[in-house]
Amino acid sequence: MDEITLDLEKVCGNNIYTRADGQILYDRIDESLKRYSKVIVQFNEREIASESFLDEAIVEHYFRQTSSDVTNRIILRGVTKPDQMLLGTIFEYRKRLESKEAKKLAKKIKSSALTASGRA
Amino acid sequence: MKEKVMLHNDNEIEIMLPRLVNESWSNTLMQRLANELDQSEVVVLNAEKVVWISPCGTILLADFAMRRLLRNKRVMIKMPRHYDTAQYINNSGLLKITRSTNINDAIDVNNIQLRLLRKMEPMVPESLSEFIATQANNVNDDEKYLLRMWITELLTNANDHAKSDFGFWVCGRYNPIDHNIRICVADSGIGIKQSLVDADKLPRNIDDKKAIEKALEEGMTSRMGKTGGLGLKHISSYVKSHGGSLTILSGAARIYLARKTKRIIKHERYQGTIVNVMFNTKTISGDGRLPIDQTPFRFE
Numbered sequence: 001m002d003e004i005t006l007d008l009e010k011v012c013g014n015n016i017y018t019r020a021d022g023q024i025l026y027d028r029i030d031e032s033l034k035r036y037s038k039v040i041v042q043f044n045e046r047e048i049a050s051e052s053f054l055d056e057a058i059v060e061h062y063f064r065q066t067s068s069d070v071t072n073r074i075i076l077r078g079v080t081k082p083d084q085m086l087l088g089t090i091f092e093y094r095k096r097l098e099s100k101e102a103k104k105l106a107k108k109i110k111s112s113a114l115t116a117s118g119r120a
Numbered sequence: 121m122k123e124k125v126m127l128h129n130d131n132e133i134e135i136m137l138p139r140l141v142n143e144s145w146s147n148t149l150m151q152r153l154a155n156e157l158d159q160s161e162v163v164v165l166n167a168e169k170v171v172w173i174s175p176c177g178t179i180l181l182a183d184f185a186m187r188r189l190l191r192n193k194r195v196m197i198k199m200p201r202h203y204d205t206a207q208y209i210n211n212s213g214l215l216k217i218t219r220s221t222n223i224n225d226a227i228d229v230n231n232i233q234l235r236l237l238r239k240m241e242p243m244v245p246e247s248l249s250e251f252i253a254t255q256a257n258n259v260n261d262d263e264k265y266l267l268r269m270w271i272t273e274l275l276t277n278a279n280d281h282a283k284s285d286f287g288f289w290v291c292g293r294y295n296p297i298d299h300n301i302r303i304c305v306a307d308s309g310i311g312i313k314q315s316l317v318d319a320d321k322l323p324r325n326i327d328d329k330k331a332i333e334k335a336l337e338e339g340m341t342s343r344m345g346k347t348g349g350l351g352l353k354h355i356s357s358y359v360k361s362h363g364g365s366l367t368i369l370s371g372a373a374r375i376y377l378a379r380k381t382k383r384i385i386k387h388e389r390y391q392g393t394i395v396n397v398m399f400n401t402k403t404i405s406g407d408g409r410l411p412i413d414q415t416p417f418r419f420e
Contacts, residue, residue: 014242
């Protein structure tokens with residue numbers, strides 16, 4: 001089979017709030033990405049309204065990129081409009097943070113390289 | 121307002137509550153309650169003059185009554201003359217806690233407005249946001265979503281970081297006089313400072329005030345090896361731009377944030393964290409979030 005549908009209700013039940021709850025869905029998506037070319041996550045219009053859950057379960061995939069082409073392989077079905085907006089907000093926020101972290105790291109590497117060349 | 125404490129009779133200690141039992145009185149209230157926690161006499165909370173109890177005040181009183189109950193000691197409430205406040209004390213479950221003689225019966229699990237949770241429980245944010253929105257009567261779906269999101273955020277923070285054996289309280293209330301919605305979540309856990317120190321995010325010698333300020337910075341988290349969530353930063357940005365306030369009390373510091381105000385107040389030491397969010401139903405509006413087509417998600 002080429003695709004799999006993960007039903008939020010079946011995977012998480014009513015536990016859709018914490019990062020630990022989100023980790024369960026994250027793992028199921030991750031496993032499925034290894035076996036299927038397309039993973040459909042069916043939200044059935046169930047409103048989540050939890051930044052922790054959505055960050056851990058969904059957004060994390062787009063930053064870890066353990067499988068290639070996550071953007072085209074994960075399909076989010078039946079996500080309410082406010083949750084779509086929240087996912088977007090979390091994504092933008094994470095992007096900003098990651099680039100800040102990358103800049104910090106680059107600066108650190110540059111300064112340690114300069115120290116090393118100074119010593120030489 | 122100054123509190124009055126008097127011996128009512130030989131077996132009772134009376135704590136006179138002020139007209140408004142709210143955040144501005146929390147320091148005094150905490151001191152008084154801490155002093156009387158282990159007294160063998162019955163503690164009478166005299167609420168006769170009270171006309172308003174905020175969610176934070178409600179939690180402090182409920183927490184006191186529960187801790188007394190754990191010690192097999194009694195608390196009584198002298199009910200307010202103010203009808204709505206008397207109704208609130210009854211309906212919120214506060215009265216039941218003070219009347220209970222058994223810790224297991226003290227909290228009604230079907231109660232919505234005031235809960236003590238051992239861990240994050242399904243449907244609590246949904247029920248409470250719905251309850252408050254119904255009280256407020258003029259909250260639209262976008263605003264209800266925000267309300268639920270914030271309650272979820274505060275509860276998951278307490279659930280994930282507090283490490284409290286006692287659990288964490290949540291209470292929400294709408295005030296029809298000033299049109300404000302208030303939500304309070306309080307835990308008696310390790311506090312913000314300890315949580316960030318344990319995660320090696322802050323040095324041990326940092327004080328509570330700086331630790332709270334750091335917790336409000338973008339990206340700060342106690343999660344190891346990960347970037348931080350939107351968390352409190354999101355709520356504080358929202359209340360600062362849309363009106364309302366965020367008060368965080370953790371350890372010996374209290375920070376109050378509002379539109380153009382940031383006040384740091386030294387406070388009676390509190391073991392744990394209390395987060396109080398207040399916003400006006402007249403100024404709340406849907407979040408100005410980015411268009412969905414700028415994100416990588418494939419929605420169907």
